[in-house]
Amino acid sequence: MESGSMVLSNTLVADSWMSAPRWPDVRGSGVYVQAGSLDAVNCTLTHNQGARALQNASGTVAVRNSILYFNNSDTAQIGGIVQVTYSDVQGSWEGEGNRDYNPALDVGYCIIPGSPAMDAGEGSPAANDAFPPGLGASRNDMGHKGGPGGALWIDPVSTGTRDVFRVETGQLILGPAAMTFHWNTL
Numbered sequence: 516m517e518s519g520s521m522v523l524s525n526t527l528v529a530d531s532w533m534s535a536p537r538w539p540d541v542r543g544s545g546v547y548v549q550a551g552s553l554d555a556v557n558c559t560l561t562h563n564q565g566a567r568a569l570q571n572a573s574g575t576v577a578v579r580n581s582i583l584y585f586n587n588s589d590t591a592q593i594g595g596i597v598q599v600t601y602s603d604v605q606g607s608w609e610g611e612g613n614r615d616y617n618p619a620l621d622v623g624y625c626i627i628p629g630s631p632a633m634d635a636g637e638g639s640p641a642a643n644d645a646f647p648p649g650l651g652a653s654r655n656d657m658g659h660k661g662g663p664g665g666a667l668w669i670d671p672v673s674t675g676t677r678d679v680f681r682v683e684t685g686q687l688i689l690g691p692a693a694m695t696f697h698w699n700t701l
């Protein structure tokens with residue numbers, strides 16, 4: 516995104532591919548924020564390759580109750596200034612409630628029962644899971660099926676392949692300013 520504000524909730528961003536040498540150090544393979552404000556809540560970013568999954572250049576980015584794992588050949592998941600809380604980040608990231616455990620994803624990139632991401636999101640009752648698809652106790656599960664918005668999730672009928680930007684959006688709230696998406700295939 517280049518401007519405006521966006522809330523990205525209960526969203527899976529997976530299998531995207533940043534083709535080298537398209538500035539892999541400064542562009543995200545999953546989500547890239549040039550400017551503007553992004554709040555990512557209960558999102559899963561996984562198996563995006565070629566660059567960090569989430570990159571913030573000069574925007575304001577906050578992430579919570581989310582999973583950022585298995586991106587960028589298991590190296591750095593996040594770049595830039597990003598506030599992260601109650602999320603599972605490979606390689607760790609500073610912030611309240613964060614952890615770094617294999618989230619135990621199934622083939623559809625959903626957490627399985629017993630996953631370390633289960634019941635590990637924020638503890639506010641307002642963030643409690645919807646059942647289904649919530650797992651364990653009512654406390655928020657990290658990832659795109661957790662929290663109250665999990666009930667809006669619809670499993671995709673087809674799956675993307677590598678080099679295809681695949682975003683399955685449960686809920687997308689756009690701010691008043693225009694927003695632009697960019698993606699490229701090889």
Ligand SMILES: [Ca+2]
Pocket residue numbers: 633634644649650651652653654655656
């Ligand atoms: Ca739960």
